[in-house]
Amino acid sequence: MTAVEVDQLRLNFSPAGIAAINAVIGLMMFGVALDMKLGDFKKILAKPKAPAIGLLAQFVLLPAVTFGLTMVLDLQPSIALGMILVAACPGGNLSNLMTYLSGGNTAVSVTMTAISTLVAVVMTPLNLSLWGGLNPNTAPVLHAVRLDPLDVFVTVFVILGIPLALGLYAGHRWPRLVERIRRPFKIATVVIFVGVVAAALGANWAYFLDAVGLVMLVVALHNALAIGIGYTAARAARLSRYDTRAVAIEVGIQNSALGLVLVFGFFDGLGGMAIITAWWGVWHIVSGLTLAAIWGRRPVAPMAPPEAAVADLG
Numbered sequence: 001m002t003a004v005e006v007d008q009l010r011l012n013f014s015p016a017g018i019a020a021i022n023a024v025i026g027l028m029m030f031g032v033a034l035d036m037k038l039g040d041f042k043k044i045l046a047k048p049k050a051p052a053i054g055l056l057a058q059f060v061l062l063p064a065v066t067f068g069l070t071m072v073l074d075l076q077p078s079i080a081l082g083m084i085l086v087a088a089c090p091g092g093n094l095s096n097l098m099t100y101l102s103g104g105n106t107a108v109s110v111t112m113t114a115i116s117t118l119v120a121v122v123m124t125p126l127n128l129s130l131w132g133g134l135n136p137n138t139a140p141v142l143h144a145v146r147l148d149p150l151d152v153f154v155t156v157f158v159i160l161g162i163p164l165a166l167g168l169y170a171g172h173r174w175p176r177l178v179e180r181i182r183r184p185f186k187i188a189t190v191v192i193f194v195g196v197v198a199a200a201l202g203a204n205w206a207y208f209l210d211a212v213g214l215v216m217l218v219v220a221l222h223n224a225l226a227i228g229i230g231y232t233a234a235r236a237a238r239l240s241r242y243d244t245r246a247v248a249i250e251v252g253i254q255n256s257a258l259g260l261v262l263v264f265g266f267f268d269g270l271g272g273m274a275i276i277t278a279w280w281g282v283w284h285i286v287s288g289l290t291l292a293a294i295w296g297r298r299p300v301a302p303m304a305p306p307e308a309a310v311a312d313l314g
Helices: 003-008 015-034 038-046 049-073 077-088 094-101 106-134 139-145 149-173 175-202 205-236 241-252 256-266 271-295
Strands: none
Touching: 015 106, 015 149, 015 175, 015 256, 049 077, 049 106, 049 205, 049 241, 077 106, 077 139, 077 205, 077 256, 077 271, 094 106, 094 241, 094 271, 106 139, 106 149, 106 241, 106 256, 149 175, 149 256, 205 241, 205 271, 241 271, 256 271
């Protein structure tokens, strides 16, 4: 499949399939909130440095660097816009598991996921409109669909913001019940989500196989860049390796499921965008598990001072 064909391709997800993905994402965000307590936010306010650096990397540095990458590589419009969309999404809740397996600060990871989900209600439509509009190749696509940031805001708020608020309320109102169900609930929603996406992709499998070769290297490069941005920002801020691992993984694992919802909700399943976003969802699991395998064998002390730490990517 040629680049031109990718830009013209429209993948097909049924309305029922899109509704199912929306519902499962909402359940996953509800599960993320079950891991949080209002007191956790007070702790972060007392020591906000690690999450603040991570959120800066996630919503400012990553979208800006992604824009630069799309300009340097001179990619097809739909592929470039897919990269910008992924970079505009909040962290994915798989990052919490990957951080745990990597021996990083899981509390920072969970906090970043929750806060980035809230912040994404504003920052995802803002970054998509800003950086997509600045790229002369992707700006016509945004104009063609007449993307209204307010519409994206409402969609993101309904899918992410409301479930997160409900999860926080449930944890506060029924703490004993939540403690019993939160882990199996999160596992069940991830399994259901994988099943729903697999079923939806089945209808477009031939298109996916034909086009994925065009984006594999681009996604691998983009994902490595995202992890590197998180890692470098954390080290530059003199965070401990314990916190650095959490920030690097959080920035490197994006909520590609939300990206797919936006692709099919606002861009009519535009081929390059859909394939970039779908393949990112596969690849960040591979890269996350790879980091977990490397870092998991090299434990770090939770409160290790940054002066004693040495770079542990090499």
